[in-house]
Amino acid sequence: MPTTTSKLPELFEKREQEITDHWIEQQQLTGRKLAASEREQTSRQSREFVRSLRSALQRSSGDVSGPEWAGVRDFLVDLSSRRAKDGYTPRETASFVFSLKQPLFAALKNEFGADSKVLADEVWLATRLLDELGLLTTEAFQKSREEVIMRQQKELLELSTPVVRLWENILALPLIGTLDSARTQIVMQNLLEAIVQTRSDYAIIDITGVPIVDTLVAQHLLKTVAAARLMGADCLISGIRPQIAQTIIHLGVDLSEVTTKATLADAFEVALRRSGHKVVRQDAAPTSAASR
């Protein structure tokens, strides 16, 4: 069992200061050019890491997934997620752990240089240990990057479906980008909730920015229109480009139940008319009245 034979805890006990100093020096030599504040942060992190590594080694060795290593693991996860956010590369993040090898091996050599068998055993143990920790760092780095992507995706979803109020009782929903099921669900909910909130009788769905309309998208649109109608609001679809009009007919989608217009302006006019409004140009009205 390595737990009983390993000399690593002992080594750390004796040479912690030496290893740490050597390591920090090493990192500053090999890594990229660091600002003073970054350098100080790195050396603080290094010291902290060696300290927690030492205390973990004293309690157990070998198995990094054990509960004794929770402190070290947490520290590394925290470090790499912070580095991921600060824009470090994966290489720089992982080499934080890997660069410990050299000073550690040097210390091992100094200590057990005479006994090559012990030296080989210890080097193997240390390599395995640091490799595990390095992999953990990379994994955590990846994970926090993925979290960032997920968050941005979600924000994009919310940003890309604004419901705007055009007039008293008239809402517009300009859709931009490809519509998939998840997005349509959000679009539908946003629109219906906005209808309830603003008590709007008319909603215009503008699909000028939707690049492709296939049967699925058309079906989603029809569902939204039907749901709005159930709630008592009238839905118009505008911004149908010539290409899309052709596609819809070729696909055999029946949009005859829905009022469709080529442009948002046309749809807006229809909505205004249906709600009893009339738009008159200010200067045109009196002159036409006078000429009569």
Place this chain on the structure above:
Amino acid sequence: MERIPILKMGEFLLVTIQVDMHDRLALSLQDDLTGQIVKHRTHGVLIDISALEIVDSFIGRMLASIASMAHLLDAQTVVVGMQPAVAITLVELGLPMQGIRTALDVEKGMTALRSAILEAGQDGDTGRIR
């Protein structure tokens, strides 16, 4: 046994569904409502479902059949205040409730009902004087 109250508001009947509908309640509502329509000789029914959060296919069909029954008794029905989630569910269930009038709230429902009655009156088949 609990019942759904049917209120007479001027010339219309107002049904406010505030509890989750179960099947028996729905059936007794059909009974009560048709009775009240005949009793008050009303020509408009407002069904307010704004408090309803769960709707299944049975309730959807029940609303549709209430509307048809009322129509037989020469009354127009407007369903008001449907929640977005409920509307989505009904559409996903494939129950777009064709033939039912809807409105966003009771106030708009009243307006819709008045114009619906006017329209029905103009058809002239009832010979009603309004």
